[in-house]
Amino acid sequence: MKYVDEFRDPKQAKKILKEIDKLCSEIKLKEDRPIQIMEVCGGHTHSIFRYGLNQLLPKKLEFVHGPGCPVCVLPRSVVDNCIRIAEHDDVIFTTFGDAMRVPGSTNSLLDVKAEGGDIRMVYSPLDALTIAQKNPDKRVVFFGLGFETTMPSTALSIMQAKKQGVDNFYLFCNHITIIPTIKAVLDSPGMRIDGFLGPGHVSLIIGTQPYNFIADDYHKPLVAAGFEPLDILQSVWMILKQLKNGEAIIENQYSRLVHEKGNESALSPIQEVFELREFFEWRGLGSINHSGIKVNDKYRAFDAEVEFKLKEVTVTDPDVCQCGEVLKGVLKPWQCKVFGKECTPEKPLGALMVSTEGACSAQYSYGQNIDLINKKNNE
Amino acid sequence: MCLGIPAQIKEIIDNDNQIAMVDLSGVSREVNIACVLDNTHQAQDLIDKWVLVHVGFALSVVDEEEAHKTLKILDEIGELSATMEDLEQGSR
Numbered sequence: 001m002k003y004v005d006e007f008r009d010p011k012q013a014k015k016i017l018k019e020i021d022k023l024c025s026e027i028k029l030k031e032d033r034p035i036q037i038m039e040v041c042g043g044h045t046h047s048i049f050r051y052g053l054n055q056l057l058p059k060k061l062e063f064v065h066g067p068g069c070p071v072c073v074l075p076r077s078v079v080d081n082c083i084r085i086a087e088h089d090d091v092i093f094t095t096f097g098d099a100m101r102v103p104g105s106t107n108s109l110l111d112v113k114a115e116g117g118d119i120r121m122v123y124s125p126l127d128a129l130t131i132a133q134k135n136p137d138k139r140v141v142f143f144g145l146g147f148e149t150t151m152p153s154t155a156l157s158i159m160q161a162k163k164q165g166v167d168n169f170y171l172f173c174n175h176i177t178i179i180p181t182i183k184a185v186l187d188s189p190g191m192r193i194d195g196f197l198g199p200g201h202v203s204l205i206i207g208t209q210p211y212n213f214i215a216d217d218y219h220k221p222l223v224a225a226g227f228e229p230l231d232i233l234q235s236v237w238m239i240l241k242q243l244k245n246g247e248a249i250i251e252n253q254y255s256r257l258v259h260e261k262g263n264e265s266a267l268s269p270i271q272e273v274f275e276l277r278e279f280f281e282w283r284g285l286g287s288i289n290h291s292g293i294k295v296n297d298k299y300r301a302f303d304a305e306v307e308f309k310l311k312e313v314t315v316t317d318p319d320v321c322q323c324g325e326v327l328k329g330v331l332k333p334w335q336c337k338v339f340g341k342e343c344t345p346e347k348p349l350g351a352l353m354v355s356t357e358g359a360c361s362a363q364y365s366y367g368q369n370i371d372l373i374n375k376k377n378n379e
Numbered sequence: 380m381c382l383g384i385p386a387q388i389k390e391i392i393d394n395d396n397q398i399a400m401v402d403l404s405g406v407s408r409e410v411n412i413a414c415v416l417d418n419t420h421q422a423q424d425l426i427d428k429w430v431l432v433h434v435g436f437a438l439s440v441v442d443e444e445e446a447h448k449t450l451k452i453l454d455e456i457g458e459l460s461a462t463m464e465d466l467e468q469g470s471r
Contacts, residue, residue, distance in 0.1 A: 003385040003429060003441055007451055015457040040423070043381045070380045096434070098380060124435025126411060149381040153412050153436040160396070201381040204431065205440045227383075230453055237456060256446035257431055257439045266414040266438060357380060 003256065007228030016233040017056055023240040024060045029194070034062040037229070037239055038329065040182060041147075041199035042069030043227050049362035063079040064329035065359035066182055070146045070174075070352040071098045071360040073327070074284045078174055079104030080197060081310050085141050085172060086117045088308075094128035095143040097121045102245030103348060125157035125171075132161070132169035133279045134245070136289060141304050145174045148270070149190035149201040151293065155269035158302050172304035175293035176280065178202050179210050184217050184288045191366045193329065195239035197232065200254040205270075207262030219248040220234055226254040273299050281312075283325035283351045321350035326359055333360040340364060383431040385441060386410070391422045399425065403432060411436045 001157065020100050020204040027035060039045055045065045054063055067073055079102050086093035086109065093109070099120065100110045113119040118138075122128050125142050132140035154171060161169040178199060185191065198211060202222040211222050221242040225235035235253040242249060252258050273295060280292025295303040304310070320338050325331040333339055334350065343349040345361045352358035386403035397413045398421070415430055415437045417423060430437035 001446060003446060006446075012453050016453070019457045019460065039380055126435050146380050146430070149383070149433055149438070152438065153434045154409075156411065156413050156436070199381060201383050201431070201438070202434065231449075234449070234453055234456070237459070253449070256442050256449060263414060263439055265417050271415070283381065353380070 004228065007226065007230040009230065012230055013056075013233055016230070016237055020061070020156075020233065020237050020240060021058050021281070023237065023244055024058045026242065028241050029172065031192075033192070034060050034242065035194050035240070036062050036064050036167075037195050037236060038064040038066045038185065038193045039196060039197040039225075039232075040066040040068040040178070040185075041197075041202065042072065042355065043201065044197055044199070044225065044232060045069065045359055045362050046230065046357045047227050047232060049366040051232075052366070053110070053229060061236070061240075065326070065333075066097060066185065066329075067282070067285060067327050068147065068177060068178070068202075069352070069355050069357040069359075070150075070183055071102055071355040072323070073136060073176070073285065073349060074099070074102055074145065074174065075283045077281065077283045077312070079108065080106075082109055082143055082172065083107065083112050084310070085285075085304060085308050086112050086119050088139070090138055091118065092132060092138050092140045092141065094122045094140060095120045096123075096145070098357075099143055099145065101348065102351060102354050106353050126160070129157050129166065129169055132166050132361060139168050139170060139171045139307070141172055141308075143174070145171050147176060147178050147199065147202045148205040149199075151175050151270045151274065152205065152266040155273040158273050158299055161302060162299065169302060170304040170307050170309075171295055171302055173274070173293060173295050175274070176282075176291050177276070177293055178206070180288055180291040182211075182214065184285065184291070185212070186220070190330070193220065194243055195220055195261055196222040197235050197239070197245050198222045198224050198250075200224055200231070200258060202240055203252075203254065203258045203262070205262055205266045208250050208252050208258060208260050208322075209262075215250050216249045221248050221251070223251045224254050224258050226257070262354070284327045286324075288374075323350040323352050325362075326352055333363040336360070381433070381437065383433040385429050386432045386437075387427065387429050388412070388437070389423045390426065394422055397422065399437070401430070401432065401437070408432075409435075414438050415440050 128142040223235040223238045274293045275296040277292035322336040348354045352360040386401040390400040399412045429441035
């Protein structure tokens, strides 16, 4: 077993789709509208479009693409601060590839690199640490972003830097945490999501327990889901079964990796290095309290915000972009005014078009844009 | 961003820094295994085990038994209703 192909069998998918179809026709909602399931994680958004699952599912069922693409929700002010750091002559700025094209107020990291800035894409924060060790006369900054999935890797890299006495390695920490984010979605006015596909890889770190409030306080089902097509279909089927039976519980489809209590060995470095920020600004969603993460005082020497004396500034999104509405599920990506016109994956205006996990980029890239744009132009 | 890929641990190459060599879809790569070690699991016990790799770190060990259970459930979905349909057709 390689834990991939087994979960991509088209025959099995057809069978589950038939069951999903049947369940959908049996579920009666109070209002006359489609059943809405939010996939919180951008990885799910990508899989749904890549495998065309949204086209296979009955019309009565809709995916709402949630806020779980960390690159997409990165505020412009953070990109501006990255650029401010990268413009120092003695800095090597390292980042995951996804963040390179995110537009700041005037330009992106890729633009600064093109102008000669020493900006390097890395696969792992440990690669950034190696760069720091090989370049003792430079200050090497790693741009840390992502939900709980990515936090242990950044935390462990900082701990390793401390252990090995590397004093030219800094973290610009922009990690975000999932629970306040889901809560903000649940509390947003006009929220009408019927159930959640839980982010599988965040869940393998934090476990499924932290989601209990979604069932207890908001009476919505959540199923922690894997990322292969059969994982997603099975999870949808599990949510629908709950809806049909009038239940709201937290379930775990991804039990081959996710445990109720999470992974203690991954949680402890997070607790060692990080603390919550009081405020954190999201692109398109505004400020969500206690959703951001920063380096704690113990590891202050590795905090790029301290080293480069960064200030928190708010920069508003361009007026034409409707990323916020798309993120909240009010608009479909193609309903945005600039989708596929001024805003494309090659030249993104809004963040949702930047990462392949962004709802707009996924919609645009997997061949569904032409029909939709035509449809929109005829409206 | 949260992309993770299953890979099989082949060799522990640095015990002090908790580094293992994995086979990741046919490619050999070093990964950090700090997140899959605890008091009950020693590094050597991990050889041949499958782990989920994210940005150079093994985040969790794949539970083979649970994977089989999920596949079994997937097998069974729809079976009951197919049997019901057969019964209905048979009684006609």
